[in-house]
Amino acid sequence: MNAELSRKGSAGGADAAEEPASTPAEIRAELDAPCALPAELIAFYREHGYVHLRQVFSPALLAWYGAEISRQVWRLNTERRPMAERDTYAKAFLQVMNLWRHSPRVEEFVRGRRLARLAAELAGCAGVRLYHDQALYKEAGGGLTPWHADQYYWPLDSDRTLTAWIPLQETPLEMGPLAFAPGSQRVTQGRDLEIGDASEARIAELMKNYALEERAFALGDVSFHSGWTYHRAGPNRTPRPRQVMTIIYMDRDIRLSEPKNSYQRNDHAAWLPGVRVGETAASPLNPELYP
């Protein structure tokens, strides 16, 4: 999603101030090494529009990159209002985008081949590019994330798009883990709704005969969901922030479609600069991450 863009503008330009130590060799190796993806899980993703993968990353890797992601989030965050003064969307999380452009260590993480390969295999693409990354930090006492589908925001000409949702700590139910409506990627109603109170009400109604797959995430678990899968998250009822990094992948051959709303026009300018309608979405901000 990218509703925040109109409020905050996009993140851009490398401006990392620190990066003292280089990544330990075993963490670097883990970041890029393939991990097993059984055929049943690929089939599950294609049938249900999401998949929850266990133990994708070690605690050491998440601690290494997570510390830098959090440092950048607290540095770049511009939301200063008390919770009570924010609307539903602004209560849901602090949203900081394209962190890879701000920090070489985050760039290393976002370019990691393990997740990119999983994304390509799940979506059935020969290769994937980066659309953008975003950190989504649900503060202590932060509100629910309303029902929505991400692709409402994206001017892309196919549904071969997917988001890796990477919690940086264990995420029990009371912290607001991401939850999905399995099979909802085939529902075309509600696709004209931006995230907010109206999408929460209308999509809840549309999803009333669908299951809600809401599970705790152990440290190291990662989910992937498809661009049209309806999803939401509960509030954070703990005293700790729910720290999550996301990476949005797209088919390496996906093309820019004519933007359909103001958010898509913003996305075109921010994440696909210089790309013309009908061209492959391959600006300098969209490196091919796999193979």
Ligand SMILES: O=C(O)CCC(=O)C(=O)O
């Ligand atoms: O983290 C959340 O609460 C929402 C995440 C989300 O909507 C997404 O990654 O597409």
